[in-house]
């Protein structure tokens with residue numbers, strides 16, 4: 085039977101003949117699907133971000149100079165380049181403290197914005213012999229390994245077109261790239277102490293002095309510690325504190341916890357906004373269908389008189405609801421895609437918490453979900469409007485003067 | 487046998503909590519080719535009566551028989567099919583679908599019913615007789631009141647139904663258009679279709695083969 089095709093055609097004709105009404109209905113669907121897609125993608129990216137960060141934090145404890153705690157957090161969370169250091173003796177001392185399974189030290193300094201990448205990046209010298217935090221994330225290893233004179237780049241660092249990176253006018257080959265960590269370390273470049281020495285010399289030649297290259301063996305920025313399984317972190321901290329002064333501890337668990345709390349409030353805002361917009365979208369659709377009740381009452385009465393069965397009238401109206409809901413939903417999805425992808429970095433930076441887009445399949449799922457939900461909204465509200473008509477006897481009759 | 491028959495038909499409505507009979511115990515029947523006109527004041531129950539005999543409203547009591555079969559025993563789908571093919575109801579006021587052209591409006595019952603469309607010759611013949619042949623591709627919003635009314639009549643008569651019912655079809659028309667429309671109904675009746683026309687214009691009553699006066703829900707007199 086051609087019933088479905090005809091009711092579809094008739095529904096489309098009705099939509100086109102009443103562009104204002106259809107536009108408003110579609111707008112409600114656009115808002116619904118946009119909110120759903122953007123909201124869900126944001127939430128997933130945030131959760132994905134913190135999970136990845138937690139996974140990738142190899143150390144339990146970080147020792148940093150007393151005055152540089154905020155800077156150290158910035159490096160981890162936002163990738164804001166920082167420079168600070170303390171006496172290297174802390175590193176060897178901490179290694180011998182009871183409860184410490186392994187430890188390694190790193191030195192932080194920065195590049196110029198005119199260097200390799202469009203922005204300044206965090207430069208981090210690490211010790212390949214004792215390192216236990218960076219090595220495990222290297223996802224694309226070059227054959228050469230981390231030899232002196234080459235660097236490992238974070239996942240968000242883009243090399244020059246020749247595949248190299250440039251600091252203070254000298255180019256360095258890229259020996260490897262880290263997988264995404266969702267942390268500030270994605271914007272960092274890692275190297276050996278010897279490579280750092282070269283860069284420090286170049287920097288000094290150009291008038292940027294981080295520390296005297298001759299002294300670089302005697303300073304570190306941070307000491308990263310993994311404690312023995314079951315060891316009491318506070319006890320370890322106390323022990324280290326006895327033997328050193330001017331230092332501060334950053335516990336990874338606490339850091340993640342702080343981020344989680346912040347994330348929780350961001351998520352709450354997203355949830356509320358999402359709910360409000362979805363409810364608004366649905367109510368607008370229902371409202372619109374009832375506002376046009378009178379217009380439709382006459383239209384339905386004519387359809388009845390011409391011999392349309394109740395079922396078929398529901399089908400006509402459902403077609404309109406489904407078409408408007410789906411079309412608006414798809415438009416909202418397109419808008420959502422145009423928001424989420426191009427503004428990815430902007431969102432990441434403005435939220436100030438780890439942010440990592442989930443797998444494509446998840447994003448696709450949210451897109452489909454958004455369109456399905458608004459299609460459901462459209463069909464439900466159109467169906468409800470016919471339902472209220474079908475139960476009123478006025479539906480069948482055309483009163484005088486109408 | 488009468489094509490349509492109503493027995494002891496009653497329709498009660500409530501007004502300010504009190505129920506009253508808009509149609510009060512009416513017996514009625516009509517044969518093929520008959521042209522019945524129902525005349526009565528506004529509010530006397532004419533439209534309610536038409537809604538009852540077309541199955542658009544359920545009676546409070548009494549029965550409506552079409553081809554000898556009670557509408558009570560007929561489901562929504564079947565009654566819809568009867569209205570689609572056999573009983574063409576021209577309601578009061580405008581009843582063209584604004585999303586469709588005049589041609590599509592006239593052919594719409596066939597779209598709904600999934601039945602065979604009349605030939606183009608038949609369409610042009612009817613449209614020509616009603617003077618709307620040039621308007622077939624216009625939308626209703628482009629038409630005058632008289633043109634819309636004639637398009638509605640074209641939609642009703644195109645497949646030569648068993649019964650045509652028109653509720654005040656000439657209400658808003660000038661006298662030239664009124665006689666044009668009434669002539670068409672008389673012609674259709676002459677071809678064997680039963681016709682019921684409701685009016686409150688006494689001057690049109692001459693077209694009918696039988697006139698019923700309605701008052702307070704009853705047929706008061708055969709005028």
Ligand SMILES: Nc1ncnc2c1ncn2[C@@H]1O[C@H](COP(=O)(O)OP(=O)(O)O)[C@@H](O)[C@H]1O
Pocket residue numbers: 477478481483484499500508526527528529530531532533534535
């Ligand atoms: N659906 C309804 N609900 C309540 N009262 C109605 C309804 N339809 C008609 N009536 C009342 O029934 C009476 C007859 O109405 P109607 O059949 O439209 O009269 P007519 O067509 O002769 O002008 C009027 O008093 C009208 O107000």
Ligand SMILES: [Mg+2]
Pocket residue numbers: 484532533534578653
């Ligand atoms: Mg009336």
